[in-house]
Amino acid sequence: MPFNGFKLCLFGLKEQEYTMMTSSKPYMIRAIYEWLMDNAMTPHVLVATEMPNVEVPVEYVRDGRIVLNISASAVQGLHMGNDALSFSARFGGVPRSLYIPIAAVLGIYARENGQGMFFEEEEPQPPQDSGPTEESSGKRPALRVVK
Numbered sequence: 001m002p003f004n005g006f007k008l009c010l011f012g013l014k015e016q017e018y019t020m021m022t023s024s025k026p027y028m029i030r031a032i033y034e035w036l037m038d039n040a041m042t043p044h045v046l047v048a049t050e051m052p053n054v055e056v057p058v059e060y061v062r063d064g065r066i067v068l069n070i071s072a073s074a075v076q077g078l079h080m081g082n083d084a085l086s087f088s089a090r091f092g093g094v095p096r097s098l099y100i101p102i103a104a105v106l107g108i109y110a111r112e113n114g115q116g117m118f119f120e121e122e123e124p125q126p127p128q129d130s131g132p133t134e135e136s137s138g139k140r141p142a143l144r145v146v147k
Helices: 015-019 027-036
Strands: 045-046 067-068 075-081 083-090 094-100 105-112 117-118
Touching: 027 045, 027 075, 027 105, 027 117
Parallel strands: none
Antiparallel strands: 045 067, 045 105, 075 083, 083 094, 105 117
16 A cells, blocks of 8 residues: 555554454544534434434434434433444434444534534445355254253
8 A cells, every 4th residue: 555655564564454444434423423512512413214224213204314313412322332323312202212323324413503524325235144044945953952
């Protein structure tokens, strides 16, 4: 990996060892959230609801998108991990648990002025094929008693 005519060397690691890094997206989401809260803004996330494993109230989805207020006063139990956002919120007075994979987050911004960060929409990943299942292989599972 050339850098201004030089080969980048990170503590003796081979190129393939340092190019396999985790996504910066969840870190950016957490940083923008903290920045918005520090500036007394109301953080909102824009979510692509057609991505796999998104759990949001479908009655509030418009054109495959939903905007959610994730301020401390609007949600309970907010967890912003590297894989997903999860929290509880009330919709029409009814408490709901929400789960939003990081890939489904299209942006995080302030309601008051729109400042924040937006991300390119990711293509949904097909489910990983774990090989033949019992149904597809036609074999019955083999069980035995262990004493």
